[in-house]
Amino acid sequence: MVAAAQESKRLGLCNKAMFVVPNHLVGQWASEYLRLYPSANILVTRKQDFETGNRKKFCSRIATGDYDAVIIGHSQFEKIPMSIERQREQLERQLDDIERGIDDVKASKGEQFTVKQLMKTRKGIKAKLDKLNDTKRKDTVIDFEQLGIDRLFIDESHFYKNLYLYTKMRNVGGIAQTEAQKSSDLFLKCRYLDEITGNRGTVFATGTPISNSMVVRP
Numbered sequence: 343m344v345a346a347a348q349e350s351k352r353l354g355l356c357n358k359a360m361f362v363v364p365n366h367l368v369g370q371w372a373s374e375y376l377r378l379y380p381s382a383n384i385l386v387t388r389k390q391d392f393e394t395g396n397r398k399k400f401c402s403r404i405a406t407g408d409y410d411a412v413i414i415g416h417s418q419f420e421k422i423p424m425s426i427e428r429q430r431e432q433l434e435r436q437l438d439d440i441e442r443g444i445d446d447v448k449a450s451k452g453e454q455f456t457v458k459q460l461m462k463t464r465k466g467i468k469a470k471l472d473k474l475n476d477t478k479r480k481d482t483v484i485d486f487e488q489l490g491i492d493r494l495f496i497d498e499s500h501f502y503k504n505l506y507l508y509t510k511m512r513n514v515g516g517i518a519q520t521e522a523q524k525s526s527d528l529f530l531k532c533r534y535l536d537e538i539t540g541n542r543g544t545v546f547a548t549g550t551p552i553s554n555s556m557v558v559r560p
Contacts, residue, residue, distance in 0.1 A: 365415035499546040
C-alpha cells in the first residue's frame with residue numbers, strides 16, 4: 343500500500359493519500375513508511391492532535407500541507423466529519439428507500455411484521471435527520487471534503503463490515519440489522535471519493551476473512 347501511494351503520486355494519479363489504520367499501529371505504519379521511502383513527506387497523527395482544542399489546527403495542517411501521505415488512527419478518522427449537506431443527502435436517500443419499501447410491502451400484502459420493522463427504521467432515520475438539521479457545531483472542524491484527500495487506504499478494513507443495508511428482507515444471514523456509525527461514516531467518504539476519482543479513490547486491506555457478510559456496491 344505504501345508503494346502504491348508513492349507511485350500513484352509520482353505518476354499523477356493522486357495528490358494526497360490518507361492511511362486509516364488501527365490506533366495502536368499508527369507509529370509502526372509511520373516507521374515502515376519511512377523505512378521504504380526515507381525522503382517521503384508524511385504527516386502522522388498523535389493522540390493529542392484530536393483533542394478538542396487541537397483538532398481544528400491539525401485538520402488545517404492536513405488541508406494546507408503538500409503531504410505524500412497522512413497516517414491516521416481509526417477513531418481519529420471518524421472525528422473528521424463529512425459536510426452537513428452530504429450527510430443530509432445520504433439520510434434523505436435512505437429515507438426515500440424506506441418509504442418505497444413500505445409502499446411495496448403494503449401493495450404486495452406482505453407481512454405486517456416487515457412493515458413494522460421498516461417503519462421503525464424510518465423513525466430512526468427521521469430522528470437522525472432532525473438531529474442533523476438542528477446541529478450547531480461546537481467547533482468548526484474542516485470537513486473531510488476540504489482536506490484535499492483523493493486516495494484512502496483502509497487497513498484492517500474488516501472493522502467496517504457492519505454497514506446497514508436497507509432492504510425489505512429480514513432475518514437473512516449476512517444482512518446486518520444494526521448500523522455501525524463508523525461504517526456509515528466510511529461509506530459516505532468512499533462515495534465522495536468515488537465521485538472525484540472515477541471510483542478509484544479507496545483501497546481496502548485486511549488479513550482477516552469476512553464471513554457471513556454481504557458486500558454491496560452501489
